[in-house]
Amino acid sequence: MIPLVAAASGETAVVFIEIGAIALVLSVLARLAGRLGITAIPLYLLAGLAVGEGGLVPLDVSADFIQLAGEIGVLLLLLTLGLEYSGDELRHGLRTGAGPGVIDAVANFTPGLVVGLVLGWAPAVALLLGGVCWVSSSGVVSKVLTDLDRLGNRETPAVLNLLVIEDLAMAVYLPVVGALIVGRGAADTTVTVAIALAAVSVILAVALRWGDHLSGLLAPASDEALLLAVFGLTLLVGGLAQEVQVSAAIGAFLVGLALSGSVQARAAAVVGPLRDLFAATFFLFFSFSVDPSDLVGVLVPAGLLAVLGILGKLLSGWVAARSAAAGTPGRLRAGTVLIARGEFSVVIAALGAATADGAELGALAAAYVLITAIAGPLAAKLSDRMASRLVRTD
Amino acid sequence: MTEVTETQLAGIGVRHEFTTASGERVSVLSHRTGRRELAVFSKDDPDACSTVLHLSPDDTRTLSELLGASPVGEAVSAVQRLEGVAIDWIRLRPGSAPVGTTIGAGRLRTRTGTSVVALVRAGETVPAPGPEVAMAAEDLVVAIGTPDGLRQLRVLLEA
Numbered sequence: 001m002i003p004l005v006a007a008a009s010g011e012t013a014v015v016f017i018e019i020g021a022i023a024l025v026l027s028v029l030a031r032l033a034g035r036l037g038i039t040a041i042p043l044y045l046l047a048g049l050a051v052g053e054g055g056l057v058p059l060d061v062s063a064d065f066i067q068l069a070g071e072i073g074v075l076l077l078l079l080t081l082g083l084e085y086s087g088d089e090l091r092h093g094l095r096t097g098a099g100p101g102v103i104d105a106v107a108n109f110t111p112g113l114v115v116g117l118v119l120g121w122a123p124a125v126a127l128l129l130g131g132v133c134w135v136s137s138s139g140v141v142s143k144v145l146t147d148l149d150r151l152g153n154r155e156t157p158a159v160l161n162l163l164v165i166e167d168l169a170m171a172v173y174l175p176v177v178g179a180l181i182v183g184r185g186a187a188d189t190t191v192t193v194a195i196a197l198a199a200v201s202v203i204l205a206v207a208l209r210w211g212d213h214l215s216g217l218l219a220p221a222s223d224e225a226l227l228l229a230v231f232g233l234t235l236l237v238g239g240l241a242q243e244v245q246v247s248a249a250i251g252a253f254l255v256g257l258a259l260s261g262s263v264q265a266r267a268a269a270v271v272g273p274l275r276d277l278f279a280a281t282f283f284l285f286f287s288f289s290v291d292p293s294d295l296v297g298v299l300v301p302a303g304l305l306a307v308l309g310i311l312g313k314l315l316s317g318w319v320a321a322r323s324a325a326a327g328t329p330g331r332l333r334a335g336t337v338l339i340a341r342g343e344f345s346v347v348i349a350a351l352g353a354a355t356a357d358g359a360e361l362g363a364l365a366a367a368y369v370l371i372t373a374i375a376g377p378l379a380a381k382l383s384d385r386m387a388s389r390l391v392r393t394d
Numbered sequence: 395m396t397e398v399t400e401t402q403l404a405g406i407g408v409r410h411e412f413t414t415a416s417g418e419r420v421s422v423l424s425h426r427t428g429r430r431e432l433a434v435f436s437k438d439d440p441d442a443c444s445t446v447l448h449l450s451p452d453d454t455r456t457l458s459e460l461l462g463a464s465p466v467g468e469a470v471s472a473v474q475r476l477e478g479v480a481i482d483w484i485r486l487r488p489g490s491a492p493v494g495t496t497i498g499a500g501r502l503r504t505r506t507g508t509s510v511v512a513l514v515r516a517g518e519t520v521p522a523p524g525p526e527v528a529m530a531a532e533d534l535v536v537a538i539g540t541p542d543g544l545r546q547l548r549v550l551l552e553a
Binding site: 084085088091093138142144146149150151152153154155156157158161163164169170265326327329330333388 | 401402404405406409411421423426432433435438439440441443446499529
């Protein structure tokens, strides 16, 4: 028998110490974020910058471990993003939110795409930047809505439906850009895109039509068995997706979409803590590989995109809230709450990490998420005050 | 009863709203996690909530007890927490086949696997009726079972 404990050699000890220290720092950051009423993602990104190459306290020994944990983190993150909505909610969201969803996509995707092209990036990478700018952070939005006691408000269902639409749009967008990024010749790319889209259509159809039967297979499992089954399924499908040149992250997202019914809520609950642990590592690792000196170079485009991104979300929130018959204060609240970008933007930027413009894309996305994820919740709080002033002057 | 509107909150839960007799608009939010929020709409801004009570499942029970909730409602929420078990109410139309027969005579449990847990007759609840109890027109039959069984039961009782 191999003496596992004794195998903890000097190097293992250093790895434990480094990872333990990082986890403790992240824990403090998560508490700080909770206190400030913002998401922990921008703080994790800052921590990653500090311990990355060229940072304050660069780590070397545990970098490999952090990379692997981060890659599992992105799978679990996308699994839970897929798990977030039930089949009914997806159907309902599509029926009521399609109009505002299109405006949201056009208003927020276009600036990123254009700036990417102006910067002289490859078209596929510019498409990724469009995606980075497009999607609101559903995590931040639902947290801010809860913290500010807005769940009862008239505009809230419209805001949430917009998030559902973005989630669904990602199911199509991610596989397509994933295939375009790999891009080895037009014929190859067409095949990969076709495979990806076919897989997405099948999984969405299965989830929406027969989701109950699928979850029925998993439903009798105990929490422990369910956790292992969902974790195994996610990594397995992710790995298979990677084999056919569709990103593993997308496979995991589709697993999340396919699980529905009662098992969906249970799976989300059992995977949640695991996701928190690994996803924090993912955000850390993402900015870990961003060179802080690159950040300086992208500050101007990031600032410009952040302004455009704020205006874009104000517009989509306005339209969505108007469709729910909410007045001016409600439309303002809806727009500001949507400003924050987060998990999806980082995941999309990570898809392009291996491309020629990947380093710049990563730095730009990190700066963009930092600005919007901090400005969003602050603007949302401010909009309450602005709204009450509007109401008084009416 | 006052008219209640239901709104789905994607990813969060479901929201019910009604307007009280004195004109206040009340919103009850049921999180998927079982937490509830009670909100009253602001008079200044008809789209926003001004006060919010945050209730744990225990708090909700206490509050509804104090407000005089019906025991049937409690039983329903208990049943809804069970996997695969559903509850249904079936109103017996005058002249439909089961009117005048007893619960036992229809062999409802044997044929559908569902159990009649209560009859509501003229506002009075007959809890756990035995097989000898006869069903009358306008009775509300409360039954639990699998969704499939309840569908079969509905067919039998509406024949």
